[in-house]
Amino acid sequence: MNNLQKLSVLSMSLLLTACGGSDSAEKTLADSTAGLLTVSISDAPMNNVDKVELVLDHLVMTDEHGETHQFPMNGKSFDLMQYQGADSFKAVDRLAIPTGQYHDVHFTVIQGDGNQGCAIENIDGRHGLNIEDGMLPLHDFTMTQDQHMSMTLEIDLYRSVWQDSGEYRLSHGGMYSIDNRHMGHLVGNVDPQWIEDCETEHADKIDNGLYAHMAYLYDATVTDIDMMVDVSSARTDQRQSPIALSPIKIHQDGSGNWSFSMGFLPEGDYRVGYTCLASKDDPVIDDMNQGQFQMFRDAGALTIEAGENGGQQNDHQCGSGGDTGNGHMGGHG
Known part of the structure; x- marks a missing residue:
């Protein structure tokens, strides 16, 4: 902490x-x-x-x-x-x-x-x-x-x-509390090429060029990009919504690097996905089936470790330089 x-x-x-x-x-x-x-x-x-x-x-x-x-x-x-x-x-x-x-x-x-x-x-x-x-x-x-x-x-x-x-x-839907001895933090770095590719491919879906780059974290039971969906209280397709989200931001040091962070995650196994279409994710609507939301990349599996006293930082590379998962595009229009 x-x-x-x-x-x-x-x-x-x-x-x-x-x-x-x-x-x-x-x-x-x-x-x-x-x-x-x-x-x-x-x-x-x-x-x-x-x-x-x-x-x-x-x-x-x-x-x-x-x-x-x-x-x-x-x-x-x-x-x-x-x-x-x-x-x-x-x-x-x-x-x-x-x-x-x-x-x-x-x-x-x-x-x-x-x-x-x-x-x-x-x-x-x-x-x-x-x-x-x-x-x-x-x-x-x-x-x-x-x-x-x-x-x-x-x-x-x-x-x-x-x-x-x-x-x-x-609402209580996005809240949980945890014993600090059994949690860790996640810092993710995202391949800048993913950012560029997502913006290029989905330019027709974004108004005024305002992309919303976001990391979506799922339980380990989600094993590939086709199982990754948006946040929705109206989901009826039996797929599992993400358990945490975080904006992906460019570093202000001129390096061109992009990263995100998620804190106080229960220790265990997860999978992370990336999209630049988070602005198309309405938490009340199933945007995978009724809107324009798509997950762009499967950023791979990861394990959150708490460390000896809890609060350990866990680093994950999304894309070039680390575990990229299957790296294919997916989702439903």
């Missing part, structure tokens, strides 16, 4: 404000053996968006006895767009939690109305952002004595943000 913001939003005094069931939560928290909980939030970057402001209200969890504990976040806000790839915002820093099992763990948020609460900013201005069910889900966990549990909530904006009747919404 790089450049984690050194920000503690919850001190030990907040434990006295936790809410429980019929028994006193203050007594439970004061008398129990405890571990420490740290929760960070990161995102997969998104084009054409300047700011995604999240405003946290409470951290909520239910223990094994059915008691619900709430820890105030006091309207802590941050711009999610500032925490991309391997960077993350530390929302909760070493909060003492009694030992035991916890479920229904989540942050509640302050919904946006355009002036207050969660918001999204783009070329058209500032807009209220409504989060699905008013909360950001985290995974269940077990706290042991003297343990420091560190987890990260990863929010893939390409798969989560959508617009409905003029309102912006953030």
Whole structure:
């Protein structure tokens, strides 16, 4: 993990404000053996968006006895767009939690109305952002004595943000949380010839020459380009949508190199695809069968390793100089 913001939003005094069931939560928290909980939030970057402001209200969890504990976040806000790839915002820093099992763990948020609460900013201005069910889900966990549990909530904006009747919404479909001991980061380099070839072949599909170069990451069960599809909540062809996306950007050093990054990926095996037609990928529509989206290259298989303590950087070459997969064009018009 790089450049984690050194920000503690919850001190030990907040434990006295936790809410429980019929028994006193203050007594439970004061008398129990405890571990420490740290929760960070990161995102997969998104084009054409300047700011995604999240405003946290409470951290909520239910223990094994059915008691619900709430820890105030006091309207802590941050711009999610500032925490991309391997960077993350530390929302909760070493909060003492009694030992035991916890479920229904989540942050509640302050919904946006355009002036207050969660918001999204783009070329058209500032807009209220409504989060699905008013909360950001985290995974269940077990706290042991003297343990420091560190987890990260990863929010893939390409798969989560959508617009409905003029309102912006953030769904849970592109979110997951992970124990930081079991994740790694991916940095991919893309053959510049792929960029040039894709733009040349699909020049007739792009308005004003605005290509959207994107890396699509799939589960290892996707084994070739014909199995790679767009993001769609309306998919009926039994093919598997990507589990992560990242814009591919040219380096600003004049080298002509292109790269992308994806952070906080569960350790395991994956396959990556490349296209310059990401602007044709509407997350609500099956663009493979109903639109102009196409995957351009299969960039091959890769393995994400967490390393000894989690957070290892994994490098992958897409195209010349590395594993190129089968390297053929595919997709359906």
